[in-house]
Amino acid sequence: xxxxxxxxxxxxxxxxxxxxxxxxxxxxxxxxxxxxxxxxxxxxxxxxxxxxxxxxxxxxxxxxxxxxxxxxxxxxxxxxxxxxxxxxxxxxxxxxxxxxxxxxxxxxxxxxxxxxxxxxxxxxxxxxxxxxxxxxxxxxxxxxxxxxxxxxxxxxxxxxxxxxxxxxxxxxxxxxxxxxxxxxxxxxxxxxxxxxx
Amino acid sequence: xxxxxxxxxxxxxxxxxxxxxxxxxxxxxxxxxxxxxxxxxxxxxxxxxxxxxxxxxxxxxxxxxxxxxxxxxxxxxxxxxxxxxxxxxxxxxxxxxxxxxxxxxxxxxxxxxxxxxxxxxxxxxxxxxxxxxxxxxxxxxxxxxxxxxxxxxxxxxxxxxxxxxxxxxxxxxxxxxxxxxxxxxxxxxxxxxxxxxxxxxxxxxxxxxxxxxxxxxxxxxxxxxxxxxxxxxxxxxxxxxxxxx
Numbered sequence: 296x297x298x299x300x301x302x303x304x305x306x307x308x309x310x311x312x313x314x315x316x317x318x319x320x321x322x323x324x325x326x327x328x329x330x331x332x333x334x335x336x337x338x339x340x341x342x343x344x345x346x347x348x349x350x351x352x353x354x355x356x357x358x359x360x361x362x363x364x365x366x367x368x369x370x371x372x373x374x375x376x377x378x379x380x381x382x383x384x385x386x387x388x389x390x391x392x393x394x395x396x397x398x399x400x401x402x403x404x405x406x407x408x409x410x411x412x413x414x415x416x417x418x419x420x421x422x423x424x425x426x427x428x429x430x431x432x433x434x435x436x437x438x439x440x441x442x443x444x445x446x447x448x449x450x451x452x453x454x455x456x457x458x459x460x461x462x463x464x465x466x467x468x469x470x471x472x473x474x475x476x477x478x479x480x481x482x483x484x485x486x487x488x489x490x491x492x
Numbered sequence: 493x494x495x496x497x498x499x500x501x502x503x504x505x506x507x508x509x510x511x512x513x514x515x516x517x518x519x520x521x522x523x524x525x526x527x528x529x530x531x532x533x534x535x536x537x538x539x540x541x542x543x544x545x546x547x548x549x550x551x552x553x554x555x556x557x558x559x560x561x562x563x564x565x566x567x568x569x570x571x572x573x574x575x576x577x578x579x580x581x582x583x584x585x586x587x588x589x590x591x592x593x594x595x596x597x598x599x600x601x602x603x604x605x606x607x608x609x610x611x612x613x614x615x616x617x618x619x620x621x622x623x624x625x626x627x628x629x630x631x632x633x634x635x636x637x638x639x640x641x642x643x644x645x646x647x648x649x650x651x652x653x654x655x656x657x658x659x660x661x662x663x664x665x666x667x668x669x670x671x672x673x674x675x676x677x678x679x680x681x682x683x684x685x686x687x688x689x690x691x692x693x694x695x696x697x698x699x700x701x702x703x704x705x706x707x708x709x710x711x712x713x714x715x716x717x718x719x720x721x722x723x724x725x726x727x728x729x730x731x732x733x734x735x736x737x
Contacts, residue, residue, distance in 0.1 A: 312509050407586040407728035408503055408593075414734075441544050441576050448579040449735075469534045478539035480546075480571045 301327070353424070355400040355417050357382045365389075365398060372396040374431040378421065378450065380404050380438055388436065396434075399424060404442035405449055418450060425457050432460040439466050439484075493556060497521060498569065500547045500609060502589050506532070514542050514563060516550065517592060517609055522600040526552045526563040541566040545575055545585065545613060559598075572613050583735070584622055586728035588612060588629050594722055595637045604636050611694055620698060623707050628697055630714050631689045641717040643678065643686045654678045656713055658720045675716060682709045 301323050308319035326334055350356070351363035358364070365371060365385070375396025379385060385398050401416045413419075424430065435450060437443035451461050467485030468477055477485070499516035502523070507513045510532040516524045531538040541548050542563075547570045554561025575581045588609070596605060612629040616622050634640040639661075646653045647662025655674035657664050663683075664672065685702050689710075719725045 405731075407583055407731040408590050410727040410731070412731055412734055441582065444576065445579055445582060452579075472535060476537070478541055479568055480540040480543070480573055483573065 350400075350402075354398045355382070355402055355420070356385055356398055370395075374429060375434065376421075376424070376430050376432070377434045377436050378447075379436050380443065380446070384436065394434070396432075401437070401446065404437055404446045406442050406445075413449065416446070418453070421450065422453060425454065425459060430459055432462060434462050434464065436464045439464070494551055494553050494564070495521065495561070496549070496551045498547065498606075499524065499550050500606075500613070501542055501544050502593055503544060504542055510536075512542055513560070515593065517596070517606055518550070518601075519603055519606045520601055522602050522605075523593065523596045523598045524552070525560055525598065526550075527560045528563040528566075538563075538566055540571070541568045543571075543576060544589065545572040546570075547572070547610065547613075572617055574617055575613065581616060581622060583728065583732050584626050585613070585616060587726055587732070588626060588633070590726045590728050591630060591633065591718065594726075595633070595639065602636070605633065608632055608636065615694060615698075621701070623704075623711070624697065624700075624702065627707060627711050627714065628689050628694070630718070631686065634714075634718070635690060639718075639721055640690070641713070643683055643713065644690075654680070654683065656716075658716050661717060661720070676713055678713065679706075679709060681706050682713070685710055 304323045304326065305316065305319045308314055308322050309316060314322070326337075347359050348357050349359075351358040351366055352361050353366040354363060356363045356365060358366075360367075372395050375394070376399055377388060377394055377396055378399045378401060379388070380401055380403060382400050385400070388394050388398075399417070399421050401418065401421070403411055403416050405411055405413065405416070425433070433450075433454060435447040437446045447463055451463075454461050465488045466481070467488055468474065468481060474482070497518045497520040499518035501514055502517050503515040505513040505515075507527070510530045512528045512531050514526050514528050516526065518524050528538060528542055530536055531542050540546070546568055549565075549567045549569060550563060551565040552561040552563050575585055592605070592609060596602060608629060612625055615625040615628075631640060641656070642662035643656065645651065645663065646665035646668055647660060648668040649665060651665040651667075653663040653665035653669075654677055655664060655669060656662070656676045656678055657669060657672060658675040663678065664674075681702075685706055688700065689697065715725070715729060
């Protein structure tokens with residue numbers, strides 16, 4: 296009987312990304328050894344996130360309410376808008392503490408071969424936001440790959456008629472890396488984006 | 493078994509947390525799908541070598557019959573970055589990528605298609621008439637794969653004709669097409685351009701300057717033909733149409 300419920304937990308844990316059978320087995324036995332209160336805490340948190348999480352009606356970030364905590368924060372700079380592909384990108388930018396403006400999540404990136412057209416992303420909503428609000432700068436922080444670059448270029452074209460500064464996040468070498476191992480495209484982008492010291 | 497070859501990235505699909513499925517057009521193995529471990533991580537050793545259109549020397553490992561070998565190495569030969577940097581160029585190239593993916597079966601070596609694709613990328617990059625380079629690729633590619641439409645004469649009797657019948661994949665003369673409804677009427681200029689594109693090589697084609705109207709007419713015939721064969725339009729063509737609206 297006990298074998299059955301542990302096996303069941305292992306099967307469920309394998310569904311998570313990056314978790315193989317061995318790790319799932321280790322986690323299952325760790326959960327078994329945890330206090331009842333801690334296990335209930337994890338279970339409650341998982342349930343809550345599924346029940347309460349939704350997209351913010353303004354920026355399409357994950358939110359508990361109609362408007363997310365960033366959009367409803369009055370201390371944020373409302374003149375700056377950072378455009379990202381996925382809500383998970385916001386967490387990374389927030390962690391950097393280098394940006395205090397608002398966000399707009401596209402929920403994907405353009406891909407002609409896969410049939411991901413502009414109408415499948417939240418691009419129209421972005422244009423609506425630019426029309427309605429006093430936005431002075433839009434930072435295009437889509438991924439530095441072909442799909443992300445195409446999306447950024449497409450949005451830049453759409454924003455041309457508006458009186459708004461459009462910037463793109465810098466490309467180049469990651470901190471802690473060695474130039475010796477950089478490939479030609481990354482190095483070229485790093486040289487193009489150099490700045491005066 | 494470890495394989496080494498030269499390839500061009502046609503498509504990438506995210507897989508798991510930071511992995512990628514990379515589809516290559518290779519010179520020795522045709523279209524090959526491979527699994528690349530963690531290239532989406534910032535400090536990945538693959539760097540930007542797995543972006544679409546990058547031509548590189550690759551190594552992949554897997555048993556002879558494995559459907560998804562593991563990519564172990566990728567060294568850039570030519571990045572074609574300037575094509576990726578311009579939205580309109582990349583969209584045009586997306587059409588030929590999609591066409592290639594639809595018509596070439598996996599693991600069937602075709603050196604001619606590889607050379608044709610590579611030449612088309614160089615032509616597009618080197619300020620050659622982009623639309624002409626795309627149509628030239630499509631026609632030559634369809635010829636190599638055995639799907640080229642016959643636009644120079646009636647497909648049944650060989651006489652002159654200007655009415656294209658998409659269901660037959662050919663022009664039919666008045667006698668042979670009695671009672672049929674034509675899909676499109678071709679101008680003599682389009683027939684001449686088609687013949688030239690089919691027989692000339694890139695250096696000759698570099699010297700001609702066909703009008704936009706001729707190119708668009710020939711392009712729509714070729715698109716109609718591929719649409720009929722595939723029974724659906726190319727997603728990238730629909731994308732381009734959507735953007736032009």
